[in-house]
Amino acid sequence: MLSWTSLYSFIGNSLMGTTATDPVRAAEHPILAWFQTHQRAVGIAAGVVFVLALAGWYVVESGRRKQVQALNALDQARNSMEAGNYPEASTGFQKVSQNYSGTDAAYEASLALNQVRMLSGQSQLAVDDLRKLVAANPPGAHGAAARAHLGMALENTGKPSEAAAEYLKAADLAPEVFRKVDALLNAARTYRLAGKEAEAVTVLSDLIKAYPRETAGVAEAEVRLAEITRGK
Incomplete structure (x- = not known):
């Protein structure tokens, strides 16, 4: 078997047109002389680089496979949900999450x-779990989605004022304009359900001022605002 030291000796000899047994010619070539002197160190360094490269590839490949497996399992659970098989969907989603x-x-x-859970009439269980999720500060759009879901769950448990507060937080976190507008519309709607028309007016007015009229949802905000303020 060709060792690292033999390999580098071969490379050096090939480059310089000499052999390790030719001290005179080796002395004439500083690079070859350096290779001959440091063969062991160079071999070890090359081995370390190879091992690190292999480890890096393994980590990347393992992460890619894990992501693919997770997405496949997620799709299976979604299919069960769409088919109305909520117990199976619930089990599938729990496994992916864990x-x-x-x-x-x-x-x-x-x-x-x-x-x-909300579709199954377990909105309070959803509220409890979603509170834990938002407390963990999910990254990016996941944080906005978690707040919006918590708002929905709170609505379902008869807490529109708390729901409105969560929708406002969802709007702050949402990276896309359409999600921000949707969350703000929900906040105004639930404030109105809670009997807090002044807060609803503020949310709708701010929304209309913040985005161009052609933005999806702004026209709806104008209609809702007119409904609240008509005759006032």
């Missing part, structure tokens, strides 16, 4: 699990 914690699929599974 087995692939920290991935995008896991966050999506947690949200979908609580959608199933």
Whole structure:
């Protein structure tokens, strides 16, 4: 078997047109002389680089496979949900959330699990779980989605004022304009359900001022604002 030292000796000899047994010619070539002197160190360094590269590839490939497996499991659970098989969907979403914690699929599974709970009449359970989720500060759009889901769950439990507060937080966190506008419309709607028309007016007025009229949802905000303020 060719050792690292033999390999580098061969490379050096090939480059310089000499052999390790030719001290005179080796002395004439500083690079070859350096290779001959440091063969062991160079071999070890090359071995370390190879091992690190292999380890890096393994980590990347393992992460990719984990993500694919998580997405496949998530799709299966979603199919069960769409088919109305809520017990099976709930089990599937729980497994994705637990087995692939920290991935995008896991966050999506947690949200979908609580959608199933709300559809199954378990809105209070959804509220409790979503409070834990938002307390963990999910990254990016997941945080906005978690707040919006918590707002829905609170609505379902008869707490429109608390729901409105969560919708406002969802609007602050949402990265896309259409999600911000949707959350603000929901906040105004639930404030109105709670009998807080002044707060609803403020939310709608601020929304209309913040975005161009052609933005989706702004026309709806104008209609809702007119409904509240008509005759006032």
